[in-house]
Amino acid sequence: MSQLSRRAVGRIPAAAAIVAAALVWVILLGPLAVLLTQVSPHSIRQSLDQPGALAPLWTSLEASSVALGCMVVLGTPLAFLLARGRLRAARVVEAGIVLPLLMPPLVIGLLLIFLIGQAGPVGRVVSGVDPNVFGVNTFFALVVAEFYESAPFYIITAAAALTTVDARLEQDAQLLGDRPLSAFRKVTLPLAAPGLATGLAIAWARAMGAFGAVLIVAYNPTGLPLQIDESFIANGLNAALPFALLLIVAALPLPLIALLWSTRALGRRRSEVAVGAGS
Amino acid sequence: MTPPTMLEADFAVARRSFDVAAQLSLAPGERLSLFGPSGAGKTTCLEAIAGTAPLRTGQVHLDGLLVNTAKAKRPRRGALVEQPAELRHRGVAVIRQPTTLFPHLSVRKNVTYGLGARAHSRGGALEELLERVGLGDLAWAMPDALSGGQRQRACLARAIARPFRALLLDEPFSAVDATSRAMLRTIAVEAIRREEAVAVLVTHDLGEAQAFGHRIGIMENGRILQLGGTEQLVRQPATLRVAELCGNRSFVPHHSGRLWALHPDRFMVGAWPDKGLVLSGRILSVRPYGPRFACEMQPFSHQVERSGGDGHQGGELCLGSGIDPGQVVVNLHVDSPPRVGDLWEVTSLSPPLVSRVSLAGDEEG
Numbered sequence: 001m002s003q004l005s006r007r008a009v010g011r012i013p014a015a016a017a018i019v020a021a022a023l024v025w026v027i028l029l030g031p032l033a034v035l036l037t038q039v040s041p042h043s044i045r046q047s048l049d050q051p052g053a054l055a056p057l058w059t060s061l062e063a064s065s066v067a068l069g070c071m072v073v074l075g076t077p078l079a080f081l082l083a084r085g086r087l088r089a090a091r092v093v094e095a096g097i098v099l100p101l102l103m104p105p106l107v108i109g110l111l112l113i114f115l116i117g118q119a120g121p122v123g124r125v126v127s128g129v130d131p132n133v134f135g136v137n138t139f140f141a142l143v144v145a146e147f148y149e150s151a152p153f154y155i156i157t158a159a160a161a162l163t164t165v166d167a168r169l170e171q172d173a174q175l176l177g178d179r180p181l182s183a184f185r186k187v188t189l190p191l192a193a194p195g196l197a198t199g200l201a202i203a204w205a206r207a208m209g210a211f212g213a214v215l216i217v218a219y220n221p222t223g224l225p226l227q228i229d230e231s232f233i234a235n236g237l238n239a240a241l242p243f244a245l246l247l248i249v250a251a252l253p254l255p256l257i258a259l260l261w262s263t264r265a266l267g268r269r270r271s272e273v274a275v276g277a278g279s
Numbered sequence: 280m281t282p283p284t285m286l287e288a289d290f291a292v293a294r295r296s297f298d299v300a301a302q303l304s305l306a307p308g309e310r311l312s313l314f315g316p317s318g319a320g321k322t323t324c325l326e327a328i329a330g331t332a333p334l335r336t337g338q339v340h341l342d343g344l345l346v347n348t349a350k351a352k353r354p355r356r357g358a359l360v361e362q363p364a365e366l367r368h369r370g371v372a373v374i375r376q377p378t379t380l381f382p383h384l385s386v387r388k389n390v391t392y393g394l395g396a397r398a399h400s401r402g403g404a405l406e407e408l409l410e411r412v413g414l415g416d417l418a419w420a421m422p423d424a425l426s427g428g429q430r431q432r433a434c435l436a437r438a439i440a441r442p443f444r445a446l447l448l449d450e451p452f453s454a455v456d457a458t459s460r461a462m463l464r465t466i467a468v469e470a471i472r473r474e475e476a477v478a479v480l481v482t483h484d485l486g487e488a489q490a491f492g493h494r495i496g497i498m499e500n501g502r503i504l505q506l507g508g509t510e511q512l513v514r515q516p517a518t519l520r521v522a523e524l525c526g527n528r529s530f531v532p533h534h535s536g537r538l539w540a541l542h543p544d545r546f547m548v549g550a551w552p553d554k555g556l557v558l559s560g561r562i563l564s565v566r567p568y569g570p571r572f573a574c575e576m577q578p579f580s581h582q583v584e585r586s587g588g589d590g591h592q593g594g595e596l597c598l599g600s601g602i603d604p605g606q607v608v609v610n611l612h613v614d615s616p617p618r619v620g621d622l623w624e625v626t627s628l629s630p631p632l633v634s635r636v637s638l639a640g641d642e643e644g
Contacts, residue, residue: 168379171331174366175373176393176441190383 032248039241047231047242056227057246063139063223064207067146068154071203075155076196080184082155083162101152105212108148112217116141142218149213150206154199161195162188194262201255208251224250283307286445286477290337290347292320292327298335299323299501305477310468312480312492313503315524320501321481322376325447328479329371330363341369341477342444370444370476374451378430380422386433387418393441405440411466412436413459427454435463439470446471446478452487464491485525489513497521562619 047053081087082094100108114120117136118127127135134140165188173183189196211225219226224247232240285307291300299320305311313321326332328339330347339347344364351360380389391405409415412432422430431454438446446467452460468491471478480491488495489509496506504524505517516522563575 166379168331168375169381171366172373172375172379173381173392175329175369175371176437177367177395179365179367187381187383191381 035241035245035248039245043238044242044245047239048246056222056224056243057250059139059142059221060208060223060225060247061250063142063146064204066143067150067207068200068204070143070147071151071154072200075151076158079155079158080162080188082159083165084167097152097155099152100148101156105149105210106216109145109213109216112141112145112148112213116144116217136217137220138218139221142214142221142223145213145217146207146210149210150203153206154203157199157202158192158196161192161199164195165191194265197258197262201258204254205251208247285309285475286328286339286341286479288328288337288339290327290339290349291335292323292332293335294320294323294501297501299327300337301327301496301503303328303479303496305479307475307477308472309494310471310478310480310492312482312488312495312509313498314482314485314488314495315498317483319498321483321498322449323501324498325373325449325479325481328445329373329447330366330369341371344369344444346371370442372438372441372443372446374431374434374438374446374448376450376453376481378422378427378434380425380430380433380437382422385419385421386414386425389422389433390436390440392437397441408436408440412463428456428459431455432459432463435467439467443474444476446474446476448478448480450482451480453482453484460487461490467491485513497524499524564619 078093078097082090082097087093113123113136115122116126116134117123118131123135132138169187169191170180170183173187174180178186209225210223211229214223214226215229222230224243228240228243228247231243283306284304286303286305288301288303291298297320301324303311313324315321323332327334327347328341330339332347334347334349336349338345338349345361346363346369348361348363380386381392384392387405387409390409394405406415406418409418412435414429414432414436417425417429422433425433431451435451438448448467451467452463455463464487467478470476478491480488482488482491492509494506495509495512496503497512498504499520505512505521507515512521513525516525516527561577563577565572565574567573
């Protein structure tokens, strides 16, 4: 075999890899491309100009924001404890966190009725406070359903990000005079930030798109995913697509910003390395 | 009157294969070196003293403050268990191995991390400190951009930039070149003296241990085998194992029942850095030995000149009492044979050169 042809043969795997990568990319982005070609500006205007058409968007944005806030406040400490192995029976706790991920959302919705509906003992207590605020089919129920569908993504990703931060750095910060909380804020958080942001971004996308559990416990107030479902059933594909586009536009920016920021944060540290090495 | 103690430690830390146990008592300003092979438990000792490793038994007090204590398995109900002080109140400064600079902060911000509001008022002193440890130009560099040695310099600066009661150093200068090492050591020692603090240095370099400590503890398998003055450990090792750990390679029995311990570097004499340490003596005999030649050489003196540089230690041939240095014979294996009666200088650049040292008149074998 000549030198040339051998080199050509050697390139086949590389070429195959490139083709495969391009194929995956096209397959993944295909639906989005289709959506953009199928929705005309006219149909968008027609759908969204109706009075109250944007209400589901606001509902979804508000509920997702609240769910995300709860997630950060409640989930970050849990993720930290998981990451540092401070929990007794950490595996059991972890399994408990993953469980909502593994259960079909529809089933979660059914079970949530016991938690916030009047059917179960917990629900009776919760909705006993004020059934119009804490019962089924309330904003509260929507937040809870979105929380169940998205929080595990954040906690697992956050725990993974926090694990990468050397615990000795936290100790050092405290030995240098920091309270545990400020050591966390000044050392752990900045170092884990790209990973935490990725976790938040994934959770945001999940919360915005939450459908299964929401369908059962929070049909009202109507969020964007339910609006899509309703439009599709009532008026067909063309009526649903503008809302689908709306959902993507609303759900994507945060993940994209987070992704770009975290890669930039890493890139910046790297470029500083280069500058430092040059001087 | 016994001198006041600053660090009082008596503890055992459970490890997988063995417990690391130590009993230490250091006076203000005192420096201790822990020396031993890898995996001896030296770093664990430091962590126990810093209070970052959980103790199985015992307690550590620093300047009257409880910094570490064994957790009671089943604390009696209502019994008040004294809790160790919070990390930030301990006054413990650490230099770890591998180094633990905050990767998201520049060298300067790392060094000022513990200063808080004081960072600004100490601006000038800070510049001077960075300059002294050799990081004047790298103040704004990120840790990832630094070499291992530069990181160790930054860690030293960070550790001594704020007041401390104990300085714990884990292989602090292992990646620094020999000349700078002496300088950094001086900086550390000055800071310890200034703060009247205690210091514990962990190293597997005996020279480093000797240069730093007032006392040396030699560790193996989690135990301190011998704790004594820097010279005492080398000259009067309590056991054969301690002598071995100190780097003595061959042991020559003496009729007094004692052993000569011979160190491949240590008994080489001289201070010519280009040649290494040099031993000079007169050749007594030469005979072929395989492709090479075996000779016997009688060194002129067993006295060792202190070399000016810090890289090598002086000292002397470590002899048991009652041995006449004139009786020492060094066996060499060389490529080209000298003549009997020649004066020779043997350098330690190739330690295996010296295969064995025996007493004149001893049976060979």
